[in-house]
Amino acid sequence: EIVMTQSPATLSVSPGQRATLSCRASQSVSINLAWYQQKPGQAPRLLIYGASTRAPGIPARFSGSGSGTEFTLTINSLQSADFAVYYCQQYETERTFGQGTKVEIK
Amino acid sequence: QVQLVQSGAEVKKPGSSVKVSCKASGGTFGDYAISWVRQAPGQGLEWMGRIIPFIGLPTHAQKFQGRVMISADKSTRTAYMELSSLRSEDTAVYYCARNSTAFISWGQGTLVTVSS
Numbered sequence: 130e131i132v133m134t135q136s137p138a139t140l141s142v143s144p145g146q147r148a149t150l151s152c153r154a155s156q157s158v159s160i161n162l163a164w165y166q167q168k169p170g171q172a173p174r175l176l177i178y179g180a181s182t183r184a185p186g187i188p189a190r191f192s193g194s195g196s197g198t199e200f201t202l203t204i205n206s207l208q209s210a211d212f213a214v215y216y217c218q219q220y221e222t223e224r225t226f227g228q229g230t231k232v233e234i235k
Numbered sequence: 236q237v238q239l240v241q242s243g244a245e246v247k248k249p250g251s252s253v254k255v256s257c258k259a260s261g262g263t264f265g266d267y268a269i270s271w272v273r274q275a276p277g278q279g280l281e282w283m284g285r286i287i288p289f290i291g292l293p294t295h296a297q298k299f300q301g302r303v304m305i306s307a308d309k310s311t312r313t314a315y316m317e318l319s320s321l322r323s324e325d326t327a328v329y330y331c332a333r334n335s336t337a338f339i340s341w342g343q344g345t346l347v348t349v350s351s
Contacts, residue, residue, distance in 0.1 A: 130297065163337035165280075172330055172344055173280065178337035216280055220336050223296060224270065224282040 131155055131219050135227035141235040142207050150230045152200040152217035161221040164193055164202045167229075168213045176215075177202065204232070237262035239269075239331050239342035246348045252319040255345045257331030259312045265289040268334050269314040271305060273327040274344075285334070286314060321349045 132155040142148045152162070160180040165173035175184040177193035180200060190205040204211055212234055217227040242256040257269060270285035284295035288307035295303050299318070307314040314331055329345045332338035 161336065165338070167280075172332075172341035173338070174341075175337055175339060184337075184339075218280075218282075218337070220334075223294070224285070226272075226280040226282065228279045 131158060131222055131225050133217055133219055133225050133227035135215075135217055135230045137230060138228070139231045139233060141233050143235045144207055144209060146207055146235075148204040148207055148211075148232050150202040150204075150215055150217075150232070152195075152202070152227050154198045154200075154219055154221075157197045158219040158221035160196050161219055162193075162195070162200050163218045163220065164191075165216045165218065166211075166213045167216065173216065207232070209234075237264070237267070237333055237340060239333060239340060241329075241331060241342040241345045244346040244348070246350065247321050249322055249349055249351055251321055252317060253321060253347050254315055254317040255329050255331075255347070257314045257316075257342050259314075259333070264312040265309050267339075269305075269307065270332045270334055270338060271303075271316040272330045272332055272338070274330070275324070275327040278327075283316065283329075288314065318347075321347075323349050325349050 134153045136151045162180045164177040167173040181193045192203045214229045214231045238260050265288040268285045268287045271283040284305045286293040286305045293305040304317045326349045331342040333340045
């Protein structure tokens with residue numbers, strides 16, 4: 130099983146600032162990597178797939194990068210709606226998720 | 236655009252089974268996979284398995300092998316996830332999600348509570 134490790138577990142950011150989230154795979158997943166946002170009581174929402182392609186309707190302040198084993202989700206100019214938990218997921222082999230990064234208001 | 240609507244909350248006894256449904260409306264059904272993902276209270280997301288209704292053969296995550304059965308009925312546009320030998324640790328919200336690669340859209344979730 131491919132293990133996905135996210136860091137940090139919690140990220141405290143002021144509104145308007147940038148958040149940088151990391152995701153590492155235990156073996157190469159090429160660019161078969163997605164990012165999701167989840168708010169309390171809601172299902173996850175797809176943000177990024179193919180490591181860097183925004184899903185339809187996702188604002189340009191969300192961007193993804195990386196390939197192989199190292200990936201980054203960057204959220205520019207954080208807005209109140211962006212404070213949530215973010216998960217990475219690989220779909221190279223079966224499907225596995227990281228444990229999540231909570232982005233909270235500083 | 237496909238929307239996924241799941242069955243309602245369930246309360247089950249340890250050792251019993253639960254079957255959750257996921258009905259698709261709109262768009263096409265059959266050529267995309269339907270995956271099942273669960274989330275225990277306060278925890279992260281855990282993939283359980285998937286099925287491509289057009290093909291009909293499920294894939295189950297190794298952790299759940301022998302305890303989960305994923306199926307689909309093309310005539311009713313409904314996917315199912317049945318989990319057996321329930322224990323307290325299976326208390327979670329269970330989601331279905333439509334995917335080709337990434338999970339494009341999700342059901343609203345079904346809370347399954349396992350309690351004696």
